[in-house]
Amino acid sequence: MAKRKATVSISECVACGCCIKVCPRNAIAIPNGVYANIDKELCIGCGKCAKECPASIITLEVTEA
Ligand code: SF4
Numbered sequence: 001m002a003k004r005k006a007t008v009s010i011s012e013c014v015a016c017g018c019c020i021k022v023c024p025r026n027a028i029a030i031p032n033g034v035y036a037n038i039d040k041e042l043c044i045g046c047g048k049c050a051k052e053c054p055a056s057i058i059t060l061e062v063t064e065a
């Protein structure tokens with residue numbers, strides 16, 4: 001069954017942290033202080049982070065996993 005997973009365009013991320021606050025799975029972190037990293041194992045593809053990102057650089061991609 002196809003699932004959706006969020007992906008950050010890391011070169012465009014401004015590390016604002018807005019996406020972290022809205023993720024219901026705590027799947028997002030900025031471990032290096034430079035760009036957001038999404039844990040694909042935790043992400044359920046809800047799309048909340050993508051809606052919240054002021055730079056609109058989070059996309060939801062279909063995976064078969
Ligand atoms: S799509 Fe949902 S679960 Fe996945 S990282 Fe974004 S807010 Fe979290």
Ligand code: SF4
Pocket residue numbers: 008012013014015016017018019020035036052053054055056057058
């Ligand atoms: S909301 Fe967007 S710009 Fe801000 S940390 Fe998340 S991915 Fe980066």
